[in-house]
Amino acid sequence: MYLLTGATGNIGRNLTDLLLAEGAAVRAVTRSPEKAGLPAAVDVVRADIGADPASLAGALDGVDTAFVNPAVLFGRDPSELVDVLAKGGVRRIVLVSSQSVLPEDEPAHGMIAEVHRAWEAAVKGAVPEWTMLRPGEFATNYVFQWGPQLRAGDVVRGPFAEAGIATIHEKDIADVAARALLTDDHIGAAYELSGPAAVTNTEKARLLGEALGRPIRYEEVPVEQARAAMVGAGVPESAVDALLGAFGAAVEHPQVPSPDVQRVTGRPGRTFAQWAADHTADFS
Numbered sequence: 001m002y003l004l005t006g007a008t009g010n011i012g013r014n015l016t017d018l019l020l021a022e023g024a025a026v027r028a029v030t031r032s033p034e035k036a037g038l039p040a041a042v043d044v045v046r047a048d049i050g051a052d053p054a055s056l057a058g059a060l061d062g063v064d065t066a067f068v069n070p071a072v073l074f075g076r077d078p079s080e081l082v083d084v085l086a087k088g089g090v091r092r093i094v095l096v097s098s099q100s101v102l103p104e105d106e107p108a109h110g111m112i113a114e115v116h117r118a119w120e121a122a123v124k125g126a127v128p129e130w131t132m133l134r135p136g137e138f139a140t141n142y143v144f145q146w147g148p149q150l151r152a153g154d155v156v157r158g159p160f161a162e163a164g165i166a167t168i169h170e171k172d173i174a175d176v177a178a179r180a181l182l183t184d185d186h187i188g189a190a191y192e193l194s195g196p197a198a199v200t201n202t203e204k205a206r207l208l209g210e211a212l213g214r215p216i217r218y219e220e221v222p223v224e225q226a227r228a229a230m231v232g233a234g235v236p237e238s239a240v241d242a243l244l245g246a247f248g249a250a251v252e253h254p255q256v257p258s259p260d261v262q263r264v265t266g267r268p269g270r271t272f273a274q275w276a277a278d279h280t281a282d283f284s
Helices: 010-021 053-059 078-087 111-126 141-152 170-182 201-212 223-232 237-252 260-265 272-278
Strands: 002-004 026-030 043-046 065-068 092-096 129-135 155-158 189-193 217-220
Touching: 002 010, 010 026, 010 170, 026 053, 053 078, 065 078, 065 170, 078 111, 092 111, 092 170, 111 129, 111 237, 129 170, 141 155, 141 201, 155 201, 170 189, 170 260, 189 260, 201 217, 201 272, 223 237
Parallel strands: 002 026, 002 065, 026 043, 065 092, 092 129, 129 189, 155 217
Antiparallel strands: none
C-alpha cells in the first residue's frame, strides 16, 4: 500500500493517477475527504498532518511506502511526521525536498535550504529506503504570482525580467516520484529536478500569451518593491532574500538544467510552453 500526503495537490493528484494506472493500492491523506475529488479506487483517510502529524498514525495499516510533500508542515519539526511513519511500519519514503539544499558541501543558504536539509536528515535517519526529489522553481507558482494580474490585464509585473530559470512542470515531478515509489532502482538517490531549458520571465510571459491567445508583456519592477510585496504577503524575510538572491543571480548566470528528469523517465522534461498550454484555465 502506498500512502500519499498532499494527494489533492498539483504533484499528488498527478502521482495518484500514475500509481493507479500501474495497479497500485493508494491511500490518500487529506483534511477533508468529502472534498478530495479523488478516484473511487483511492482509499481516502482523514488526517490533518499540518496541525497534528500524529493524526496519521491510524492510517498506516498495511502501508510500507510513503510519498511525503512537507509543504503543509512548514515550520514543524520533521521528526514529528517521519517518526510516526517509521513507527507505523513505513520502510520507504520518497520526499519532496528542494534544489536549495545544494551544494551539499556548503553551509545552507537561507531558511528554505535549512528546512529542507532538516527534512532530508530526518528521513534518512528514520527509514532504510529513501529517495530525495529536489525540484527548483515550480511552474505552478506562476498561477498564484501571475494569475491575478493576468485576469485583470495583459501586463505582468515583477523583478528580474531576464532571470533565466529552468522551471519544472509538476507532472515531471510526479513522473519521477512514481518511478521511485514503484521500483527499487532509485533507493538512496537524490535527484535535482528542473525543466529542460532556462527561460526568462520576459519569455515566459510571451509563451503564456501564446497559450492564452493574447499578447502578454512582462514589466520589471525594482527589487525593493518586489521584496516589500513578498514580505507584506507573509513570506518570511529570510525566504524572500534567498529567493530574490537566486533570481538575481540567474540574470547573469542562467540556471543550468539538470538531466535528472530525463535520466529517470527516459524522456526530456516538459517545456514551459507545454505547461502554459496545460494551464490556460488557471489564467482565464
